Amino acid sequence: MSAIIGVVTFPGSLDDRDAARAAARGGATPVRLWHADSDLHRVDAVILPGGFSYGDYLRCGAIARFAPVMETIADAARGGLPVLGICNGFQILCEAHLLPGALTRNQHLHFRNRDQRLRIGTAASAWTNQFLPGQEILIPVKNGEGRFVADSRTLDELEAEDRVVARYIGGNPNGSLLDIAAIRNEAGNVVGIMPHPEHAIDELTGPSLDGLGFFASVLKHLAGSSVRMAANQGVAA
């Protein structure tokens, strides 16, 4: 049986169907999770998709962080559940303090959509273990508030602990500090990424197939650590 990946729909989520399609294309079984339902329905991993949850009111991700489903996800993530936050999902993970730093308005103040080259920083995460460190990939970026910022200690820690998952190359699209496009938590199960791997899974509709690597990675992670994961989730519950 293939792994089950839950994709959360918040009011204002936009790339939820795309994330589900990408998970299916990657070999997983996607299920839809609803923001108001705190039950994770026994999923093996969770994707917080892109979009404008709650209209980005107050601050991107600031309201979604308090959704009932997020309390459960936060607990499960601390217990090892693989969680990928894409774009708005990354913003939510930062607001929920599952990841450090914050995503602020793009330095040039415009929304920007382009095909973006990235360099993988670390393969030591649940979502990037099928990449090689230093590997270049091409996936779309599209955001208005994607500029990663953090204090100097946090930036130093991220670098020292090899927690920068991907960096922008060939032009930083939003002014992110240290060209950071994606980071992970200490355990490596939680990853936030500003560009959109779910839009690079089909040559017909995306610039490459590089996005599939993220889904292959989590399947590999789940297959390799099913025993440990089950134990962790038991603890979290």
Next chain:
Amino acid sequence: MTTTPETIVDGSDSGPAGEPPETPEAKATDAQAPEAQAPEAQAPEAQAPEATDTTAEDVEEAEAAEPAETESTGEPAPAPAPAPTWKEVGFDTVARATGTPFEHQPFLELGLQDDEHAKIEQILGRRPTESELAMYSIMWSEHCSYKSSKLHLRQFGEKAPRSERLLAGIGENAGVVRVSDRLAVTFKVESHNHPSFVEPYQGAATGVGGIVRDILAMGARPIAVMDPLRFGAADHEDTRRVLPGVIAGVGGYGNCLGLPNIGGEVVFDECYRGNPLVNALCVGVLPVGRLQSKAATGPGNLVVLIGAKTGRDGIGGVSVLASATFDAESEQRRPSVQVGDPFMEKLLIEACLEIYDAGLVVGIQDLGGAGLTCALAETAAAGGTGMSVNLDLVPLREASMDPPEVLASESQERMLLIVTPDNLPVVLSICSRWGVLATAIGEVVAPEVGGGRLRIWWRNELIVDVPPGSLADDGPVYARPMREPADRILLLADRAETLPQPSAADELRATVLRMAASPNLCDKTWVTEQYDRYVLGNTVLAQPEDAGVLRIDERSGLGVALSVDGNGRFARLDPYTGAKLALAEAYRNVAVTGAIPVAVTNCLNFGSPEDPGVMWQFAEAVRGLADGCQELGIPVTGGNVSFYNQTGTMAIHPTPVVGVLGLLANVAARVPMGFANAGDPIFILGETRDELSGSEWAHVTHGHLGGTPPTVDLAAEQRLAGVLAEAARVGHLAAAHDLSDGGLAQALVEACLRRGFGAQITLPDGLPPFVQLFSESAARVLVSVSRGQEAAFAALAAERGVPCAALGAVRAPSSVLAVEGLFDIPLDELREAHTGTLPALFGELASRTGEQSGELASRTGEQSGELASRTGEQSGELASRTGELSGELATEPGS
């Protein structure tokens, strides 16, 4: 909050005053408390005055005050004398109107003419109330009634070829075209020109929002948007103000709504300086069985308003803004522009689709221009029914709004549903789940009861009592005087073919570069990077491709191609031919992807219809478009007219913008525009003539407009499309790119730069090289054919009677565009010219980010203190680290 089951005013079998409407406090059908609604929904017949305690007294007073009204069944009863004074009532009522026939009314200020006001009095048998006056003034405005255009637009129906595919056509919110046994597609383009000049961001944003609701109202899920935009000269200060706001508004709304933006136009011309054109197209897809109607049928069914609360924004937008010429006071009209909330619209879309899928609506109409007035009048008129509405139940943003304001408000993100009483609880609970406010505000009334009138109550008083058809369908129709503009003879005689032309090789080279860098032909990445083109995951082609292509069925690969095009200069020279040329270009742009064109939509942007010259242009353009569609055999399915695009006596070029929808059996066979394989042979299809009048070259290098536009030959376009579709189907084509603005030279530049391949070109014998490079003859396409297929391809073209000439071959990546015996231009040089223009004109914002970094950093919540200093320190370092970011937005080539 305790509520009683009485909210619905029912005029079916008792007089108006016998129906105590609820006070706003007792608003029962609020989505936040859906359970409370159930009893009411199930017992709507219990219309006896079971009002709340707070309203009971008012009701009795009302009854006591107007005993005569209680017996009324249909016609408005004569008011008791003396009629209540304005002070006593606080607003105008039907009773007052009957009793004060000679009261002065500000109909001229509302845009109604003397004879129009007289006609209203004749329809009603009395003077209209202030609410009725407001309703007639907006419904009979040019924008809503099409009073100047109606006579002409009939040709679209009369000349339309029969199409089995057409499930809904002109007169509906949008045309619907069947694309398979299971699926249909709906699309339409509309203007939001006037609001966008007054308030660029919101004007453009709500333009997107409005057309998306039209598509939603047909039962479709909106799946993409496109935006044809026209501005004044690129370097004019007005353009600097308007363009960034419009682009941000289009992007801000569409991105937040989750709709990919797959194409459009950005055109600069001095004539649009005071009247930018912001047109918005939306396309949606629906299962054939989910097609919705706007008819309010079924007496006893409930009228449910869902979505945003009603506020004072956009009041009189259509009559004040869209139906009058701009003057010096335009600045003060900002309150007439609506304010958009795309988040609410996203929720509205999801809620409506869930409601459709559950089969819960009888009828649905979006609220756009003319707001509630239009939605109530059109649904009732379409259903041939009456309607009773309690205006007190409309959720308001501002409690102090008076009835004409509530009726005229153009607050965005609202829909009107007609729902059976049984289904109301489920509808309310779906809305509640999505956080969408839903309120039953009225009821459908059988036409035989009371003459099928639209009756509206406010504070227990009847304030509107009109035949709905008189608002929706019986507006005035004008046969406006028309006269060919006197200057046209001189204009036509002033041919661009006689202008000085470059002929030396270095002059031609310089002209290619100059044209590639000119505002209308340059790379538009600065604009399109601000739009999400990926969301929903079905975008197969998007700008700068000739057409947007969307996959609509993942299993079969079925897809649609869409293009919108217009050429104001051609239409200025000859509106009949100009409209046909716009149609031909959109048709060709769809055809180059391999799609088969099937349907047409249009947005007709013109000056004041009160100017006989403009009216002549309009009539000619409509005739041209209708004739063109007849010749091509594809129907116009809907569209929009925007008049009064003029400032003072200076009208814009007549600008018919035409959208064409095409079908692709499998999107995997789509043909992109860029050369993709070195060595592929390049051909030009179609015939090149000495046609430079109205061309981009004449505009850029001579600032010239005169002569006759290129010949239009729709039969040739059809043959060309046939060759392209067949060649795409069998896989001969590696790339295909339409020749239009800028001619062959520009098509080569774009086909090379798209994917970074060079080309080696030898111009055929015959016309001078300059003419071959820059003529804008129609019915031509540049193609590259997969190596080895060239003989078969040439045979296909010959068999179909399409001229086909070999031009050369694709060269290696990062090489040159070389024209034999004339010039070589390295791709880097071409790219620099092509991509530098817009960032140089509009990139200033980015260079200001340095000043703003402090402010930005302080917004980052809990880390602010430390961060502010941290980012300060880092900014220098950052600038060097992110070198390429620098001051410009578009630093990357679009390849």
